[in-house]
Amino acid sequence: MNTVDRDSPVFSMGRAAESIGVTQAFLRSLDEAGLIEPERSAGGHRRYSRHQLDLAARVRILLDQGFPLTAACRIVTLEDRLEAAHRHIRELGGTITPDQDASIPTQTRRG
Secondary structure (H helix, E strand, O other), X not given: OOHHHHHOOOEEHHXXXXXXXXXXXXXXXXXXXXXXXXXXXXXXXXXXXXXXXXXXXXXXXXXXXXXXXXXXXXXXXHHHHHHHHHHHHHHOOOOOOOOOOOOOOHHHOOO
16 A cells, blocks of 8 residues: 555544444544544544554554553654654665664564
8 A cells, every 4th residue: 555545534433443443432532642633524524544543553552551542652653753764764775774673672683
């Protein structure tokens, strides 16, 4: 799926909640926390993108692991920004070494 598709607000709140297995109240709480800001339809209904739903699903996992909502949102935000920075580096022709790749946990790195 390309970036345009991932960022297109095509999911209604009900469909969004169902697709990632959360309640609509949970999605509203992420809006209130400032993690995701859904687009609004002409009638004022929230519309979510695939990218926003991916963020929400990752927050749900962290909450299930015992993290508070604010910490989970911060972690997901930082991970998302780091992923975007890595993507930008690659687009510019750079590379990410294993020591720089945040997707590899530090305790499993050799060397």
